[in-house]
Amino acid sequence: MAINESFRAFVLDQLSRVATRVRSRSMFGGVGIYSGDLFFALIAGDTLYLKVDDSNRGDFESRGLGPFRPFGDDGETMQYYQLDEGILEDVNELRPWVDKSIDVARAKRATKTKRKPAKRVAKKSTAKKKSVRKRRTCSTARAS
Numbered sequence: 574m575a576i577n578e579s580f581r582a583f584v585l586d587q588l589s590r591v592a593t594r595v596r597s598r599s600m601f602g603g604v605g606i607y608s609g610d611l612f613f614a615l616i617a618g619d620t621l622y623l624k625v626d627d628s629n630r631g632d633f634e635s636r637g638l639g640p641f642r643p644f645g646d647d648g649e650t651m652q653y654y655q656l657d658e659g660i661l662e663d664v665n666e667l668r669p670w671v672d673k674s675i676d677v678a679r680a681k682r683a684t685k686t687k688r689k690p691a692k693r694v695a696k697k698s699t700a701k702k703k704s705v706r707k708r709r710t711c712s713t714a715r716a717s
Contacts, residue, residue, distance in 0.1 A: 576604055580619050587661055588614070591668040592675060601643075611678040613671070615653055617641060621661055622653035623674035626681070630654065632670070 581597065581604055589595045592608040606614035613624045622641045625633060633654035640650035660666050
């Protein structure tokens, strides 16, 4: 689905008024939106979707707003819900919606970080080092 560049510019302008370091990145036919390094929103077609979890999903559902379905109405849903255009146009109303979505993105990243296993540092084989030393010692002894 093609992205309307004027809509993209409008969304980024509005989001920049309520969040810090807002930037966008084209991806998979849509646009990912970040605040710093937190991926908290996306644009598909002419629709803005904000990241949700159990803490803010009800806010969207109570207004009849649904999830992002990248593979059509019968496909999977993603944890991003459509934002009402009226909210997008009103910066004062937009701020708490964006703040909650950024908090969701932050919490999601913290959860991923906790689950990541620690990197193991491979120990170098000491057997190989010993055999190299033995060869050097033996060849040095023969040369004498």
